[in-house]
Amino acid sequence: KAGVTQTPRYLIKTRGQQVTLSCSPISGHRSVSWYQQTPGQGLQFLFEYFSETQRNKGNFPGRFSGRQFSNSRSEMNVSTLELGDSALYLCASSSGTTENIQYFGAGTRLSVL
Amino acid sequence: QKEVEQDPGPLSVPEGAIVSLNCTYSNSAFQYFMWYRQYSRKGPELLMYTYSSGNKEDGRFTAQVDKSSKYISLFIRDSQPSDSATYLCAMGSNYKLTFGKGTLLTVNP
Numbered sequence: 001k002a003g004v005t006q007t008p009r010y011l012i013k014t015r016g017q018q019v020t021l022s023c024s025p026i027s028g029h030r031s032v033s034w035y036q037q038t039p040g041q042g043l044q045f046l047f048e049y050f051s052e053t054q055r056n057k058g059n060f061p062g063r064f065s066g067r068q069f070s071n072s073r074s075e076m077n078v079s080t081l082e083l084g085d086s087a088l089y090l091c092a093s094s095s096g097t098t099e100n101i102q103y104f105g106a107g108t109r110l111s112v113l
Numbered sequence: 114q115k116e117v118e119q120d121p122g123p124l125s126v127p128e129g130a131i132v133s134l135n136c137t138y139s140n141s142a143f144q145y146f147m148w149y150r151q152y153s154r155k156g157p158e159l160l161m162y163t164y165s166s167g168n169k170e171d172g173r174f175t176a177q178v179d180k181s182s183k184y185i186s187l188f189i190r191d192s193q194p195s196d197s198a199t200y201l202c203a204m205g206s207n208y209k210l211t212f213g214k215g216t217l218l219t220v221n222p
Contacts, residue, residue: 004156006156031208033208033209033210035212041214042201042212042213042214042215043157043201043203043212043215044212045209045210045211048208048209050208055208056207056208056209058209090156090157092210096208100145100205100208100210101147101159101162102147102159102210103159104149104156104157104158104159105156106155106156107155107156
């Protein structure tokens with residue numbers, strides 16, 4: 001069974017640009033969560049989607065948005081990039097039930113110059 | 114007070130040692146508890162998960178949860194150099210995981 005796939009693996013952008021990251025969950029999983037990981041703050045929850053609906057949201061500004069498609073694939077968008085957005089962005093998939101065991105992809109490393 | 118506090122380490126032990134990693138939490142709403150291992154430049158890998166107080170064993174790993182004290186631990190027996198990684202505790206409720214900042218473990222041959 002294939003794991004969680006994130007593309008691209010690396011991105012370099014400049015301030016003010018926008019970026020879109022993609023995540024394909026494990027087959028059969030309907031929930032996708034996004035996290036930001038930085039050395040100073042650790043792993044921080046961005047949002048979670050289940051059946052194309054955002055079910056939970058963390059404390060990030062509105063520049064961070066996401067969506068989920070009918071095949072459970074998800075995208076995350078960051079608009080008007082800031083230097084502080086440089087981080088590893090991780091996607092995790094789960095069945096979406098109350099057990100919520102999450103499996104992570106390898107992440108997309110975003111550098112904002 | 115942060116919702117999840119994790120001993121920051123770093124921790125350096127000789128091969129074969131018993132390793133103890135710990136987290137405390139303040140949110141009584143947390144329903145499930147997990148430990149992840151993250152190698153450099155990789156995503157976190159699920160090691161253990163549990164939903165109740167008590168111990169859960171899987172090979173060389175034992176996860177311990179004490180809900181009354183809001184404390185969880187991961188024990189690694191007979192540690193190996195391949196166990197060298199960052200260990201993250203995670204606690205969940207409402208389809209959201211809250212992570213500790215991680216403990217960097219180095220097991221020296």
